[in-house]
Amino acid sequence: MPEVTYLDADELVINMGPQHPATHGVLRVKLKLDGERVTGSECIIGYLHRGIEKIAENRTYQQFAPYVDRMDYVAAVTNGMGYCEAVEKLLGAEIPPRAQYTRMILAELQRIASHLLWLGTHALDLGAMTPVFYTFREREEILRIFENYCGARLTTHAFRIGGLLYDLYDGFEKEVRKFSDMFLGKIDEYEQLLTKNRIWLERTQNVGILKAEDAIAYAVTGPVLRGSGVKWDVRKAQPYEAYDKVEFDVPVGRHEGWGDTYDRYLVRLAEMRQSVRIIRQAVERLESGPIFGKVGKIIKPPAGFEVYHAIESPKGELGYLVVSDGTTHPYRVRVRPPSFVNLQAFDLMARGHLIADVVAIIGTIDIVLGEVDR
Amino acid sequence: MADEPKAPSEAQGENERPASAGQPAGSPAPIDEGSRATPAGGPSPPANAPAPAAKPPAAAKPPAKPAAKPDPWTSPLVEELQKRFPGAIRDPLIFRNQPFLTVAKESLVPVCEFLKSEEGGAYTFLTDETAVDYPKRPQRFEIIYQLYSFKRNDRLRLKVLAGEGEKVPSAAAIWPAANWLEREVYDMFGVVYEGHPNLKRILLPDEWTGHPLRKDSDILRQDEAWVQANLGIKSGQ
Numbered sequence: 001m002p003e004v005t006y007l008d009a010d011e012l013v014i015n016m017g018p019q020h021p022a023t024h025g026v027l028r029v030k031l032k033l034d035g036e037r038v039t040g041s042e043c044i045i046g047y048l049h050r051g052i053e054k055i056a057e058n059r060t061y062q063q064f065a066p067y068v069d070r071m072d073y074v075a076a077v078t079n080g081m082g083y084c085e086a087v088e089k090l091l092g093a094e095i096p097p098r099a100q101y102t103r104m105i106l107a108e109l110q111r112i113a114s115h116l117l118w119l120g121t122h123a124l125d126l127g128a129m130t131p132v133f134y135t136f137r138e139r140e141e142i143l144r145i146f147e148n149y150c151g152a153r154l155t156t157h158a159f160r161i162g163g164l165l166y167d168l169y170d171g172f173e174k175e176v177r178k179f180s181d182m183f184l185g186k187i188d189e190y191e192q193l194l195t196k197n198r199i200w201l202e203r204t205q206n207v208g209i210l211k212a213e214d215a216i217a218y219a220v221t222g223p224v225l226r227g228s229g230v231k232w233d234v235r236k237a238q239p240y241e242a243y244d245k246v247e248f249d250v251p252v253g254r255h256e257g258w259g260d261t262y263d264r265y266l267v268r269l270a271e272m273r274q275s276v277r278i279i280r281q282a283v284e285r286l287e288s289g290p291i292f293g294k295v296g297k298i299i300k301p302p303a304g305f306e307v308y309h310a311i312e313s314p315k316g317e318l319g320y321l322v323v324s325d326g327t328t329h330p331y332r333v334r335v336r337p338p339s340f341v342n343l344q345a346f347d348l349m350a351r352g353h354l355i356a357d358v359v360a361i362i363g364t365i366d367i368v369l370g371e372v373d374r
Numbered sequence: 375m376a377d378e379p380k381a382p383s384e385a386q387g388e389n390e391r392p393a394s395a396g397q398p399a400g401s402p403a404p405i406d407e408g409s410r411a412t413p414a415g416g417p418s419p420p421a422n423a424p425a426p427a428a429k430p431p432a433a434a435k436p437p438a439k440p441a442a443k444p445d446p447w448t449s450p451l452v453e454e455l456q457k458r459f460p461g462a463i464r465d466p467l468i469f470r471n472q473p474f475l476t477v478a479k480e481s482l483v484p485v486c487e488f489l490k491s492e493e494g495g496a497y498t499f500l501t502d503e504t505a506v507d508y509p510k511r512p513q514r515f516e517i518i519y520q521l522y523s524f525k526r527n528d529r530l531r532l533k534v535l536a537g538e539g540e541k542v543p544s545a546a547a548i549w550p551a552a553n554w555l556e557r558e559v560y561d562m563f564g565v566v567y568e569g570h571p572n573l574k575r576i577l578l579p580d581e582w583t584g585h586p587l588r589k590d591s592d593i594l595r596q597d598e599a600w601v602q603a604n605l606g607i608k609s610g611q
Binding site: 045046053054089090092216217218219232302305306307308317319321323331332334336344374 | 443444469470472498499500501502504506507518520524527529531549550551553554555558562575576577578579586587589
């Protein structure tokens with residue numbers, strides 16, 4: 001007997017976005033639906049494309065540095081760090097330890113800020129109103145430290161190729177220590193709101209399942225990869241700055257070989273704790289000394305070759321391929337954006353789920369459209 | 375820094391410029407004649423690091439300035455590749471501790487499949503795929519694959535050369551991640567992939583003409599064409 005369908009059996013195609021509050025920007029998802037169930041999807045991106053890679057070819061190495069802040073605009077510090085390090089690697093320059101530890105502290109603060117923004121909005125998408133007020137309260141503290149350090153809160157342009165432009169202000173260490181002491185208790189507060197909340201469990205467990213082998217096949221990185229049980233972090237695997245000199249763990253999800261939205265939530269919360277650990281160690285190791293390495297004012301890397309440098313941004317592996325032709329302008333800068341690559345796995349994760357879960361799955365990948373579209 | 379040593383190094387910068395400007399477009403081979411072979415990258419760069427700017431000792435021996443250059447890369451993997459795919463692997467080099475090699479386009483798929491397999495180093499992770507445009511070379515596009523192996527904790531960069539209108543075999547069947555990455559390369563450079571499941575523009579609108587990351591792409595001309603076609607006036611600028 002054929003299956004009885006009361007509704008029109010035709011496939012329904014709807015557009016979600018680009019103007020949709022839960023798509024975190026201008027992501028448009030074309031959903032193929034059977035009733036309320038997703039049978040296929042297509043992401044349509046590019047609404048925020050600004051041609052960052054083309055801009056790079058028309059700027060000097062230093063002039064391009066502020067532009068990278070505009071890609072992942074909620075984690076500008078890590079963007080700038082990746083770019084500066086890539087050019088430093090191309091030059092073969094080394095930067096002094098004080099600059100390295102300062103970069104690490106700011107980058108880990110930025111990771112916490114990015115995860116806080118993610119946690120607040122992700123919970124908001126799933127109907128929990130309270131966490132966003134809590135997380136923005138702590139994020140504000142971090143942004144205040146950034147503002148005191150370099151005058152900007154979001155698009156910071158905190159670092160320069162070769163080191164730092166500004167030395168730390170008086171009281172920086174004290175403020176950072178105060179923040180890290182205060183913050184661990186705040187993570188517990190978020191956990192009280194969500195971790196054992198029954199609605200939260202219903203909305204996140206077994207939603208958006210990604211198997212480890214699929215995650216690797218789709219080159220997914222960052223908390224999404226670790227949520228699927230793959231213990232891999234650029235900071236551990238191929239350390240940059242002074243990450244090999246500090247102790248921290250790489251948190252993974254609860255399952256062996258796969259992960260769901262709840263796993264990724266746990267991984268990000270655990271990552272924030274690890275970031276606090278790194279910050280504490282780095283603050284202890286701040287010694288007075290130079291903040292700028294041996295890099296000249298005119299940057300002309302050796303011609304004809306390129307380097308690829310990757311860092312662990314809050315979203316995943318952020319890589320820069322910088323090609324030099326021996327002039328002051330980069331011949332080509334390629335940005336390997338974690339959000340863009342991770343978003344490709346969305347279709348895999350969304351199939352078979354309800355429309356309401358699509359919101360959870362977009363949230364759990366933690367994309368920033370400024371970085372997806374560049 | 376005193377003026378004395380700075381002046382010669384600046385003059386030297388001028389000398390070097392025309393030489394290096396012509397070459398990167400011409401040949402992918404090492405271009406500088408630096409007599410001093412350096413251990414590329416590594417922990418010892420301070421000795422030769424500040425290549426770009428005023429460095430007093432550099433003034434003494436002018437050719438030493440562009441000292442950074444790739445070294446030939448030897449490893450069991452390269453030997454194995456050369457044995458299995460004779461003639462397909464060219465220029466295994468290492469620069470700043472990053473190995474890379476050029477693969478003949480025809481052998482790209484078997485080479486990639488081999489590298490992905492266990493005995494080839496288990497490069498199961500295609501971190502990135504992109505292209506660089508060198509309009510003056512006979513084969514203008516250099517397609518760059520960034521591979522990563524969890525087993526070896528190692529990155530490897532593959533390069534494939536493609537001329538205008540030449541098709542490149544798609545890697546999407548080997549690493550699904552290549553799907554969007556190749557669409558982006560197609561979008562930005564107009565490189566056509568053979569066997570790609572869904573090769574269409576990804577970041578730019580479907581009706582866009584041209585490929586903006588090509589070096590000869592000119593947004594102004596394109597803008598003018600649009601204005602003439604849609605607004606009926608000569609130029610918007």
